[in-house]
Amino acid sequence: MTRVHLSRLPGERVRVAEGGESSEIDLGDLASYVAGREVDGPRWVWDDTARWYPLLLAAGVRVGRCHDLRLCHHLLRRAPAVDASLLAGPESSLWDRLGPTVPSDPVLFSSDEAEHLEADLEDARQLAAIATSPDASRLGLLVAAESSGALAAAEMTHAGVPWRVDVHEELLTGLLGRRPPRGARPQLLEEAAGDVRRLLSAPGLNPDSRPELLAALRRNGIELTDTRAHSLRSVEHPVVEPLLRYKKLAHLFTTNGWSWIDEWVRDGRFRPSYQPAGSATGRWSSNGGGALSFPVQVRSAAVADEGWVLVVADVAQLEPRVLAGMSGDRALARAARGADLYQGMVDDGAVATRQHAKLGLLGAMYGATSGESGRMLADLNRRYPTAFGLVEEAARAGERGQVVRTLLGRGCPALGAGSWAESPDAPPADLDDQDRRRRSYGRFTRNFVVQGTAAEWASCWLADLRNRLWTLGADGPLEARPHLVFFLHDEVVVHAPAGLADVVAAEIASAASTAGRLLFRELPVDFPLNVSVVRSYAEAGKPV
Template sequence: MDQGARSGVRPRWVWSDTAAWLPQLLAAGVRVMRCHDLRLSHAILQRSILVPDRRALAAAIQWEAESVVPAIATAPTLFDAETVSGGSRSVPHDLDPALEEFERQQTALAAAKDPGKLRFLLAAESAGALAAAEMEAAGVPWDAAEHDRLLEEELGPRPARGEKPSRMLAVAEEVRAALGDPRASLDSAPKLLRALRAAGIDVKSTSRWELAEHEHPAIAPLLHYKKLSRLHTANGWAWIDEWVREGRYRPVYVPGGVVTGRWASSGGGALQLPRQLRPALRADPGWTLVTADVAQLEPRVLAAMSGDRAMAAAGAAKDLYAGVVDSGAVQSRDEAKIAVLGAMYGATTGDSGRLVPRLRRSYPAAMALVDHAAALGEQGGVVSTRLGRSSPEPDNAWRELQARASMPGATSRDEDQARRAAREFGRFTRNFVVQGTAAEWALSWIAELRLQLAKFEPAGVPAPASGPVFERAPHLVFFLHDEIIVHTPQECATEVAAAVEAAAVTAGRRLFGSAPVDFPLDLKIAERSVKD
């Protein structure tokens, strides 16, 4: 417990693993506003090059565990530390090891190069873990009937278990007819490839992009079939049965699941919900949804962290890509997008690779930052985000490859492989600084937002009959890298929208101070709830 408790503010709880503790607290009606997640913090500090001596942290290998948390329904009794741990690998949940680890982390922070940044990062990471657990508890308001309607519109009536939808079968017949092969298999890539070749379509793979290049009557229905097949298998009726209960879709978020600091997900495909199905995401009666996403978050982050005034100026209007066109670097918005993405991903060939050098002239500071990050990676070095999350070092296989290529007897194949691997790792570190800092911006955004949302009074609201207290007030229900959705009583929607905006401004300030970079939101309040 820190200063917060003494000053009358709510305490910052220090605990082993938010995902293991919070669900039970929420179920018991306890709201936790701030915490220090030892597992997530360990992962950051143990790797951060801002921490000069990481030996003690590295030695505490029990804190390396990627926690595997039991489902809420099977969660053990609160404070039963022996059994709180979930799957096979979880961090220690007892008090003593937690205190020892907290001590190690405080020591590391005290010696860190830029402790303020790291402290903020740990707070944001921990707040993200709280937000994730709260979102899992709340669930995404999901209209299964609307989802079903969308499926029927595309696929035809719901088929029997294990059967393919009628529309898929019909389209498959069209493909077979066009191929002149009544027995062609469309679900097996190798078989489909053979069937396509037999019909005179010369492709190396069956991917959508390559197929689209060819003119043949079978192509259009085949692409349609693939589309339907994807919808049916990934987000069809089986998905509804498995993931939607009582009007809620409950995804499983994994905060810190990506080395860059982005969240991952496990189960339910929360990070891959097709846009096609977003209409099924629908507020409860009397409630509405406030949705917001940041236009071109990553290039704006790059402009801010590199202090590139020209790129910041390009993003001054809402559309950064339009700003890049106006600067004269490229001709069209499409080119601007391809060039900017290519710059951040390390494109070297094709349209993208051709356009990137133009950016180097117009935005030298921004390009220097990513080029430097790439150069470090190619040498096997480590790079860091704005707040001090550092990239992993290359593995032993990578080092051996580089070593072999510089030995006297190295073949040109050795050299090729080593160069390829070096470039690949350079692209990773190039992107790491941008993607990772963008993730920090987004974490700061939701961390600030959930504090603001907690201030909304639940009075006069048609409250849910049961469930965590925060569900009676506006609350986050969805987060995906650069976008959020808040479920809110209708009468609060305007204020919530303002809070979302304000939190974005705060996030920008916290990360980049007074840098002249805007993070404009595409912000919407859903017009209606069909159930009303």
């Protein structure tokens, strides 16, 4: 496949390199150039998809394949099966520092160090690093899926989630009152704050201030170290109900209120900014808009266009199924056949109840080895020794201070790197006890191998589905065809003409099966989907 390298140059110029030859074109000619070459199916190689692709999409140009050098550089630099010295050379320190493009960044050709990066030089280093790795085929699949995910992310931002501002504003008015002046609380939120002040005999209290709130609670005989909802519910006092109500409404007001609409909804579309592989495990994060923490309260505003529907698909019990596949545990894979893996374990005679299966399996993946989860582990370990042995070995490796890797070769952050602290199992930064640090790191590595491989499966699913959707329906631009509008770890949402809903659902399922075969080869692992065809996202069902 032809690889066409695009590099930024000063003065809104683009360097195009292909087959050892290079030329320059004006930025204004880029879209027409790419559209003309796209018929040959090249792979576009550039520094950051989020910087190049939106410009093309705005001009109505979709590309089929790319290689995102920034994403792949950081992936390969940490991959245990890659000789990192092969990534060193001219400009490599700049690639080390290159971060993701975010919505607040300047336009494509800002005056920064990336203007001097030569895509063909870095691409040659990355290809050599992959080719000489003993895991070359797996790493090749991973970088292709990662880069395709970056294309999907840009397309989802471009197309946007169909959004009814009138529905959203009606919801806000019903829960909070009319939109307040800038800097003020809406009426119903202020009333809840007043109830909290009255019940705590604190007329000047700002309930948004944690120190003030803890002090006021303490003066009323309520000793707490935090103001989380779980902690507040443990207290018997009249202030608990209005305080919990205030916190819920305040969260809605600040995270998805009128200001959120102003910033993130344009032309009837919610346009969040995604960051593929934004976490250490390869899971996506969000650069803006809060797409990955889509609150239930506002989902009713996500409404398909007239004559269109939202096809929402969740994978049932993704991580346990991935564990079965990556470990090669055929007994667990047999239990995973069908819609409910946990019930399959019961039917297999491994445990007495579905709840026991869930507790034991999740305990094995997340390190809950005591209590009820721990009591389930011994029996399950005997029944599924290969699967349980894989996560146990990953945990022991972490406790020894060693890094672990996913099925396709993504490496985890080292114990001393600090970035593994994004895990909820990570210890406080000031913890000095090395034994406890290593045990905590072992819990992180235990889950990393499974969660990271699940992210790889999801990337392959998304990449294949993206191309399948492009072939459906009209010959027009992205928005005229069935298209992805949302992705969250194990869930996709497709905006599609109503008449194509069944076809889209079938393609989603086929893409899931293809992803399973790509990763787990001859081992048959089912990835059943919970599919809903709805007008509003709030109507979609969720997996158990």
